[in-house]
Amino acid sequence: MPRAVKFDRYGGTDVLRVVEVDRPVPGPQQVLIGMKAAGINPGEAAIREGAFAKQWPATFPSGQGSDLAGVVEAVGSAVRNVAVGDEVIGFTNNRSSHAELVVVEADHLIGRPTHVSWEQAGALFVAGTTAYAAVHAVSLKAGDTVVISGAAGGVGSIAVQLAKILGAKVIGLAANHTWLADHGVIPVAYGEGVADRIRAASGGKVDAFIDTFGGGYVDLALELGAAPDRIDTIIDFAAAAKHGVKTEGNSAAANTQVLVELASLIDTGRLEIPIAKVYHLADVRDAYQDLAQRHTRGKIVLVP
Numbered sequence: 061m062p063r064a065v066k067f068d069r070y071g072g073t074d075v076l077r078v079v080e081v082d083r084p085v086p087g088p089q090q091v092l093i094g095m096k097a098a099g100i101n102p103g104e105a106a107i108r109e110g111a112f113a114k115q116w117p118a119t120f121p122s123g124q125g126s127d128l129a130g131v132v133e134a135v136g137s138a139v140r141n142v143a144v145g146d147e148v149i150g151f152t153n154n155r156s157s158h159a160e161l162v163v164v165e166a167d168h169l170i171g172r173p174t175h176v177s178w179e180q181a182g183a184l185f186v187a188g189t190t191a192y193a194a195v196h197a198v199s200l201k202a203g204d205t206v207v208i209s210g211a212a213g214g215v216g217s218i219a220v221q222l223a224k225i226l227g228a229k230v231i232g233l234a235a236n237h238t239w240l241a242d243h244g245v246i247p248v249a250y251g252e253g254v255a256d257r258i259r260a261a262s263g264g265k266v267d268a269f270i271d272t273f274g275g276g277y278v279d280l281a282l283e284l285g286a287a288p289d290r291i292d293t294i295i296d297f298a299a300a301a302k303h304g305v306k307t308e309g310n311s312a313a314a315n316t317q318v319l320v321e322l323a324s325l326i327d328t329g330r331l332e333i334p335i336a337k338v339y340h341l342a343d344v345r346d347a348y349q350d351l352a353q354r355h356t357r358g359k360i361v362l363v364p
């Protein structure tokens with residue numbers, strides 16, 4: 061029987077179990093995927109811990125996971141865009157991609173280009189579309205200077221590269237300076253004195269700010285002179301409400317057109333999804349404990 065990650069109550073990583081489940085059957089517009097890789101995301105941990113229990117209550121047993129890449133095992137009677145054996149990248153909104161077999165809507169899938177590894181493909185959806193939305197929210201153009209917090213994390217590592225592609229000068233706040241410098245980003249250490257270090261690195265001109273970490277970066281962005289409509293935070297919604305800055309994230313770009321664009325950038329060597337670590341599905345608790353340290357360099361990925 062196929063295995064899937066499930067949890068029966070809100071809690072820490074100890075509530076996660078890998079259990080045998082019935083083989084899922086795709087509906088007419090759906091596709092059954094044999095998962096090859098599936099990214100993990102901090103938002104899934106927050107859901108599991110019950111942080112969104114009021115807005116989006118879970119039904120138990122709950123699965124988890126949105127991102128995935130894999131091979132088509134079966135298609136519903138009305139599906140025309142993919143066939144058995146196709147290699148695909150996609151997403152599900154049903155919290156279910158952390159499993160050996162996953163049912164996905166046919167129109168949530170794209171083909172996997174040749175030069176996109178399984179791990180990069182499986183990690184692409186949430187972080188990639190979020191980075192894409194954030195970069196577009198702050199209207200970057202050639203010559204702009206943008207500061208990005210959490211610059212070497214899942215979303216940040218993609219956002220810095222997309223901002224570079226648009227011609228911006230990119231200052232990345234992180235502890236991981238080597239990867240950023242190798243990708244044409246000016247690395248700046250966060251912590252006390254960060255505002256002065258950013259001013260020194262930027263020459264005093266900060267046009268835009270993307271916050272993927274929270275904890276005061278919206279205030280810092282305003283202090284550095286970025287206009288509110290050129291600041292985007294994907295995490296600090298209280299600061300956004302207070303200061304009228306943007307909060308565009310995953311939902312603003314969660315579609316296959318953006319996935320195609322991102323996959324094509326990877327395929328042609330213009331975008332890298334750094335893979336911090338690969339865990340087997342059976343070690344899903346370890347994977348989320350690793351992510352909870354908040355020092356992931358790129359993406360953590362599950363494989364069957």
Ligand SMILES: NC(=O)c1ccc[n+]([C@@H]2O[C@H](COP(=O)([O-])OP(=O)(O)OC[C@H]3O[C@@H](n4cnc5c(N)ncnc54)[C@H](OP(=O)(O)O)[C@@H]3O)[C@@H](O)[C@H]2O)c1
Pocket residue numbers: 101102103186187190209210211212213214215216233234235236250251272273294295308309310311351354355356357358
């Ligand atoms: N709104 C949305 O649609 C949306 C979508 C996806 C994610 N999110 C949220 O966005 C956040 C980031 O997600 P993610 O997947 O990129 O997380 P992640 O992969 O865990 O990355 C977090 C990064 O933050 C850096 N960091 C740690 N302490 C920092 C500090 N004091 N200042 C600046 N950076 C620091 C870490 O880098 P170093 O090791 O270099 O310190 C790490 O690489 C999460 O809270 C997530 O829930 C929101």
